[in-house]
Amino acid sequence: MPKDKYKLFNKPVLLVDQGNTRVKFAQFDCRIYAKSESYEPSIALIDYEQAAQSNAFAHVFLASVRKTDYPQWQSVKNNFKPKQISEVHSAEQKYGLVNAYREYGRLGVDRWLAMLGAYQKSLSACLVVDIGTALTIDVINKQGLHQGGYILPSVNWSVENFVSRTAKIEVKEINDIACELGQSTESCLFNGLYHSHISLIKNEFIKLKHADPTAQLWLTGGEKEFYQKLLAQQQIKVQLSETLIFEGLARYAYDKALNTPK
Numbered sequence: 424m425p426k427d428k429y430k431l432f433n434k435p436v437l438l439v440d441q442g443n444t445r446v447k448f449a450q451f452d453c454r455i456y457a458k459s460e461s462y463e464p465s466i467a468l469i470d471y472e473q474a475a476q477s478n479a480f481a482h483v484f485l486a487s488v489r490k491t492d493y494p495q496w497q498s499v500k501n502n503f504k505p506k507q508i509s510e511v512h513s514a515e516q517k518y519g520l521v522n523a524y525r526e527y528g529r530l531g532v533d534r535w536l537a538m539l540g541a542y543q544k545s546l547s548a549c550l551v552v553d554i555g556t557a558l559t560i561d562v563i564n565k566q567g568l569h570q571g572g573y574i575l576p577s578v579n580w581s582v583e584n585f586v587s588r589t590a591k592i593e594v595k596e597i598n599d600i601a602c603e604l605g606q607s608t609e610s611c612l613f614n615g616l617y618h619s620h621i622s623l624i625k626n627e628f629i630k631l632k633h634a635d636p637t638a639q640l641w642l643t644g645g646e647k648e649f650y651q652k653l654l655a656q657q658q659i660k661v662q663l664s665e666t667l668i669f670e671g672l673a674r675y676a677y678d679k680a681l682n683t684p685k
């Protein structure tokens with residue numbers, strides 16, 4: 424081990440991302456390098472059982488888009504003293520990223536952290552798409568200025584609501600979904616919704632590429648692989664990441680480690 428390497432937290436740090444559908448956990452080995460030139464967090468996704476191990480973590484960093492009411496998070500929380508818990512909120516600007524919202528605290532913290540994760544990794548213009556309970560799209564320019572975004576209900580959520588409010592729409596069998604005209608109720612509905620999402624993403628990405636040819640398109644969230652497939656059919660190449668939100672959270676942990684006297 425190089426001499427200039429030491430850990431500030433004597434144990435790993437736990438990262439928690441509480442979305443609207445589920446809560447996700449990761450472990451971050453928060454090392455500080457005295458002669459740090461670049462910052463490359465080492466993050467591993469872990470499951471609830473690993474997260475719930477008492478005494479396994481020095482500190483926990485939490486990001487939640489709901490009240491922190493998830494039973495899984497509540498039981499993990501009992502392993503920590505209040506001073507070991509840091510809840511992160513969207514900021515006006517931090518770590519080179521500037522929030523486009525005038526009411527900056529209203530931007531979903533998952534969006535804020537996913538942008539921070541993506542921008543740290545690419546240092547170019549980024550389009551960040553999080554496909555979870557909602558579909559969110561956020562645009563950041565090369566200088567780290569968030570340009571704004573979109574929030575759309577997910578396809579499944581839209582279909583469920585639509586079906587429950589219409590008499591003649593029934594979803595039976597779902598065949599191959601594609602960005603093309605449908606020829607059954609199911610394909611008209613699903614193709615229409617997915618196509619609208621894919622066209623919006625594509626359109627924004629093409630605009631961003633005009634401004635910065637090195638712009639990157641990042642996909643995260645539960646349905647990212649499916650969107651990757653649909654975008655590939657449109658000749659759009661994406662960066663997939665399961666850990667964007669955690670990479671944003673890890674930046675906060677790293678900062679706390681740097682600024683806490685040993």
Ligand SMILES: Nc1ncnc2c1ncn2[C@@H]1O[C@H](COP(=O)(O)OP(=O)(O)O)[C@@H](O)[C@H]1O
Pocket residue numbers: 441442443444445446554555556557643644645646
């Ligand atoms: N293991 C899983 N558990 C729950 N949902 C999953 C899982 N794998 C994929 N999904 C899909 O991902 C979506 C949830 O994505 P996620 O990004 O976790 O959402 P959120 O951040 O809103 O909680 C679900 O609606 C489902 O379609």
Ligand SMILES: CC(C)(COP(=O)(O)O)[C@@H](O)C(=O)NCCC(=O)O
Pocket residue numbers: 442443444488529530531532533534553554555556557558559574
């Ligand atoms: C848009 C969201 C519901 C997405 O949540 P998710 O799908 O990740 O659970 C969440 O980011 C949120 O509650 N945002 C607050 C409103 C805003 O971002 O303007």
Ligand SMILES: [K+]
Pocket residue numbers: 442533553555556644
């Ligand atoms: K999310």
